[in-house]
Amino acid sequence: MDIRTRLISTAEQLFDRHGFNATGMDRLTAGAGISSRTLYKHVGSKNGLIAAVLNERDRRFHRQVEKDSIDALFGALEAWSAQESARGCLFLRACQETGGDVPEIAEAMARHKQRLRDRIGQIVVAEIGRRDDELVETIQLLFEGATHMAAYRGITTVDVARRAAQRLADAARAS
Amino acid sequence: MDIRTRLISTAEQLFDRHGFNATGMDRLTAGAGISSRTLYKHVGSKNGLIAAVLNERDRRFHRQVEKDSIDALFGALEAWSAQESARGCLFLRACQETGGDVPEIAEAMARHKQRLRDRIGQIVVAEIGRRDDELVETIQLLFEGATHMAAYRGITTVDVARRAAQRLADAARAS
DNA sequence: GCGCATGTAAAATGATCGTTTTACACTTCA
DNA sequence: TGAAGTGTAAAACGATCATTTTACATGCGC
Numbered sequence: 442m443d444i445r446t447r448l449i450s451t452a453e454q455l456f457d458r459h460g461f462n463a464t465g466m467d468r469l470t471a472g473a474g475i476s477s478r479t480l481y482k483h484v485g486s487k488n489g490l491i492a493a494v495l496n497e498r499d500r501r502f503h504r505q506v507e508k509d510s511i512d513a514l515f516g517a518l519e520a521w522s523a524q525e526s527a528r529g530c531l532f533l534r535a536c537q538e539t540g541g542d543v544p545e546i547a548e549a550m551a552r553h554k555q556r557l558r559d560r561i562g563q564i565v566v567a568e569i570g571r572r573d574d575e576l577v578e579t580i581q582l583l584f585e586g587a588t589h590m591a592a593y594r595g596i597t598t599v600d601v602a603r604r605a606a607q608r609l610a611d612a613a614r615a616s
Numbered sequence: 617m618d619i620r621t622r623l624i625s626t627a628e629q630l631f632d633r634h635g636f637n638a639t640g641m642d643r644l645t646a647g648a649g650i651s652s653r654t655l656y657k658h659v660g661s662k663n664g665l666i667a668a669v670l671n672e673r674d675r676r677f678h679r680q681v682e683k684d685s686i687d688a689l690f691g692a693l694e695a696w697s698a699q700e701s702a703r704g705c706l707f708l709r710a711c712q713e714t715g716g717d718v719p720e721i722a723e724a725m726a727r728h729k730q731r732l733r734d735r736i737g738q739i740v741v742a743e744i745g746r747r748d749d750e751l752v753e754t755i756q757l758l759f760e761g762a763t764h765m766a767a768y769r770g771i772t773t774v775d776v777a778r779r780a781a782q783r784l785a786d787a788a789r790a791s
Numbered sequence: 792g793c794g795c796a797t798g799t800a801a802a803a804t805g806a807t808c809g810t811t812t813t814a815c816a817c818t819t820c821a
Numbered sequence: 822t823g824a825a826g827t828g829t830a831a832a833a834c835g836a837t838c839a840t841t842t843t844a845c846a847t848g849c850g851c
Contacts, residue, residue, distance in 0.1 A: 444797095462635065463713065466838080466839060467838090476798075477841090478800090479799080482797080533767060533768070536767075538637070550768065554768055575776060579758075579780045582761035584761070586757035586761030586762075587757060589708060601753045602754070605754045608784065619827095641810080650828085652810080652811090653811085653812090654828060656810070657827080661809080794850095795848105796850105798846080798848095800843105800845085803840105803842075804839100804841070811834070812834085813833095814829105814830090814831090815829080818825105818828095819826080
């Protein structure tokens, strides 16, 4: 496997499991099996590594979440939570741990959330045949809620979110 | 003001603004205007301080959220987000930053979430005249979602969550 | 075969971490 | 009067932080 890929992948796991500040560079180099010199050649700094991890995660996330129905969207979230482990939104966590002071990290978060919103917007059109910004925001609320509640109640909460979103879409379709 | 109160209050602000690990003891002592010796006499350790902050926040939060209707519940969340600043759930953040490895912190989080759930349970009974676990979980999903979405979309999202919860309760009442 | 990129190992950088300790000042109450 | 309690200031603790540097090994194209 490519060095950069291996580095970013192990860093993602360590950041997710232990937090960003609590994960030192030595644990990252040891985990990836590379020297610190190589790490800095590839990502420049720890913040650069965090940003790289987020951007890579964003790509993988949206590949998995590229669905056209509410049912499939929350099915994808359920699968994601099951395989990646549910510890809340890593993008929000990165921003919170850095106080929102690192531009490359804050921008990665903003991009990620905007893409999620766009995707839900497309799903709403597919489900009810027209745009409905309030419904989009409500589904995003349920999605965000499920992401974080799964951290302490388990992934069964994703199913509850899915049903609620479905019911609200049904009501919007009928009106 | 009491020393301990002042310490916990300034620590809460610093933790919320900059994160737990990123806030050093010197910034905490300087912020509270006390010596490090006094800090350790009062809370024992940094983790002890975090736990104390969370438990105090839990008390204040539930005092503010002690409402009997969906409308008032989300109104309280809106006020909370406006005055305390919206940076996601501080209880979840504390657990995430410590990897869930500190019992006193993990327990404070669990207690906080259980109390929130109980409160929503009472509201549901008041609103539709009977228990409905699915509705309780859905409202908690919207509450949790609003808490985190407010961090990057502003507090207007709380209003969207309130309306969705209201509509779902109306539907449950009618069925 | 030479130069160059790319890697490693390991030490050094200076700063900052959480925590403890030493030494001293003030109040309170018996 | 004096001991106990509660506070401060400041230094020291060893550990760990992110980052840079020094010295050396490898493989590849010209």
